[in-house]
Amino acid sequence: MSRPITAVKLVLLGEAAVGKSSLVLRFVSNDFQENKEPTIGAAFLTQRCVIGDQTIKFEIWDTAGQERFASLAPMYYRNAQCALVVYDVTKPASFIKARHWVKELHEQASPNIIIALVGNKCDLVEGEGNEQNRKVAKEEGEQLAQEENLVFFETSAKSGLNVKEVFIALGSKIPSNVQLNIQNDSATSANACNC
């Protein structure tokens, strides 16, 4: 049986070494690497995902996190329908950076972009005596998500916690594009009909 396939462009943004690439690796290959090479420019991966009666093909743009690469980011988030803004729950600076990214996306990206705020590295704050590693309270994340109308999850790319859930939550929030695709009856690219 053939289901309509919706291609969704998704971009990952966030400070260096918060685990953007690891989230993607977990989602795409259900794998984890302790020391991943930093992403230079951006990496591109795809993953299909069945959500309800839809098959969504995520075209994932995983970007470099270092501050100075920020000027390249518009190149990658243009036309993106979804964004994952990632921070590290043990690094408060990464949360501030996440806030900036959300602002930038709201101002510069496609107006209907769906954004998920993701606090990663939850594994570091779980278990006995590890709670003191946490530097960004869950409530802070929730509050920002509420203010800016974002999907919010705390995840661990290492343990796999909530990783799939983030993508599914994003995928299930794209009704308009689904419409577009059905009308277009094109399984190849949602981008093409968006721009």
Place this chain on the structure above:
Amino acid sequence: MSFFNQLREKASQLSLFDKAEADRKPTRDELFRDEFKLPECETIVDESNAELLIVAVKSDGTSARDQSHDEGPVVYPGKLYLTQHFLVFKDSIDKRSCSLTLNLSTVKKVERIPSKAFIFALSILTSSGTKVLIQFIGIRSKSEEFSQKLKSQLKHNIPNTKKLEPFLRTLYSEFIIRKNEPGVDKSSVKAPEGGLGLLFKFPGDPKKLKDKSKLRLWYDYFRCNGRNLTLSKQKMFQKLIRVGLPNRLRGEMWELTSGAMYLRFQELGTYQRILDSHRDQRSVAIEEIEKDLYRSLPEYSAYQSEDGINRLRRVLTAYSWKNPDLGYCQAMNIVAAALLIFQTEEQAFWTLSILCEKYVPGYYSTTMYGTLLDQKVFEALVEKTMPILWTHISKNDIQLSVVSLPWFLSLFLSSMPLVFAFRIIDIFFLHGPKTLFQVALAILRINGEELLEIDDDGMFISVIKEYFSQLDDSAHPNSPDPKFRQLTKFQELLIVAFKEFSVVTDDMISKERNKHKPAIMKNIENFMKRTQLRNLPRTHHLTQDHLSNIYDRFYESIQSKKMSLGTGKSSMDFETMRQFLSGFCDWILPDDEFKYHDGDFLHRLFRAWDKSGQNELSLTDVVVGLDKLVNRNLMESISNFFGIYDPEGTGEIDREGILQVSEGLLYITKPLQDGKILDQITTNSIESYVADKVLELQTSPDDIVLPSEVNIDKEKFQREQGERYLSAASNFIQRAFEYAQPVEEPMLIDLPSSKDTEKLKANLALDPTHPLTLNVPTFRMVILADESYELLFSKTLADTIHVDRSITVTNKNGVLRDMFDGLIADGRRVASHVRRRMDSTATTSATSVTSGSSRSRTAVVSADEDDDDFDPHADDGDLMDNVELSALGDVPIGGLSDKEAQRGEDLKVLHEQSNYTKDTDQLIEFEH
């Protein structure tokens, strides 16, 4: 005298420097240095046409034969150059047949070759056992002059020759020569230190790489043509590099072909010194480096060991200290990790320096402008060389740089299997940045047919990824010709890159770079501005337009024209802050006047704004500070001003503080005292005056006709305003001391109201033996007691800070003078004044204003001015909110020219000045 000369010199350097920002043409010396990869200090001392012959001398004195050359040594015609530390030769046949870069430290002996009278020839024996024979072409006296200069440079260079022996011992080329000398005990020759590959194995299969036979060829080459600091590059040299460098020699050849070796020789020990002098220091760059250390070629075993990680840490850290503007950029970790497989730390450090600064300038800068620029250049070259593919790419909205950017940024190391990336880097260091473009273009050309089939970024990336994974496969697996079948895809890539795309020259690239640079820089600047403005804290009184103006002025003041290059400062010191504010604040005095004031208020303002306590202001500091300063909420504005004098936030200021506050008030109201700007009170009275005049001219009671000109006595209004402000200052002091509370004494509840005791108390208040304090509520009360000061905090002060003035309005020093001619009154308000007067004269009939428009204006011309050359339509915005008058010949008002007097004097002056005012009877008397 010499001081002025120095100044002048500095000034001229400065303008040169500024010019460098524009597209300055490189000097001949710069081009020369670039071509031969020589250090910055080298310049051409002399040059001559010459013929050159290089022969190898065996240890027994006979000439060795270069087995790689069948025809034996060749004589090359060309040009000879002498610099401070080098003798350089370039052939004139095709500029590629023979070039020699001989460090003077390697010169053992120079002899004149006996010859016929008109021929002048030298023989130079080098430390590597080669003999360079030079026959000069040209006038003999010139040739002799050259040789004299050579002699003198050699003499100067003698101190450096001591460094040569230990330096040579660090080089693998010397090692293979020494080890293979006849009759030498091979085990006694110690190999020099090298890269991690010596300990952890080099990537790739050494057999397949044929390293042994390659090394033999290099051995021959080195023996006959010189090596390292005596190297002559002949055609064979380029060929040997193109087939891939042997792993053990690779590190040295990278540093030699890039010129890093010359730097290392010149700066022996600098690497270690940088590390030592920054031991245990922290920086943002170091934090960023630490994040990436374990993420640099992690699959290579050395980088799973502490030794490897530590070397990488030290090289990256040392470079971040050497070039703090750049610091560290992701991708440098991968490049440095690759260098360290083949090079020692010191070699890698210098190679990395040359790479970042010469080969790929701006790639790793904080704005990465070089990366963005070269992506644009790459796109332009694709369009030029492969128009069909380019049309396809643009039609499908595929962003080429998402694929190609990592190629350039990490020199293919993160895209291709390492062994192939190393081969490209071999050629890259020899031929420069054009290599990256040639290879990148070839990749697209080879995959062109497949790429024409795809229609999105994702498919584009997969095609290329697939291709990179097959580089070792045959390019023509089905060819009947075994030679063709043997050709790998990587070999094919090199052939296409360097044959087909040999049209891509350095010149072409630099032309394209110049063409696209302005647009790229503009983009970066806009992006940075947008980002920085977005990330500023929320302001309550400054609008986005104001912030944009402040941003422009901020960066102009700190002279970060190089901001887009990522090398500018991002904070200002006190002096810069003063310059910055002078651009749009009326009360900042010009430089020369400033010297006579201690600038206490500004210093306090600076400290109040400096949230980090680092003695410098960031853009955020400035914005937050200005936002407070332009606050028009009366109560808040008064408290903010108080806060400047109460940095600890105690809520109180002492006697000294009160005096300083009064000075501060004097300082910021200076232009009002001088009548250079007018406040609302003065404006109102001018309008009243104009209204009176209009009324006199009024003929019909129905229509108010605004005349185009009314003559007023400008000086009179200025004088009145000046007196008003001086009286305000005087009253402030008086009242502040009157209401300040004595310390340690309970509040006086019963205030005897006799005039004598008032006086006594006032005197007591000034008595330093009786400390007293002024708190915020009292301060507020004292301010509110004066109409001018009340208005100052609710309006006038904010009006004097022109955050709405964009940077394109030039106003250095001329701020006040420029604006004085067209004092323009708001017609509507004048009309309403007139109407009020008419009403009060009991005119009952309705009136209307003929000028109709709500913003009609009447130009006011001062009576004492002959020159009525003003433009009534000048775009002065809301001038009425902020009428500004001229300095009018800088007529000093009252005792203000004595401002340089010390504080006590000031008070006295003030006091005397106040005598002119009506409030004289309220004045206190005091003596010192």
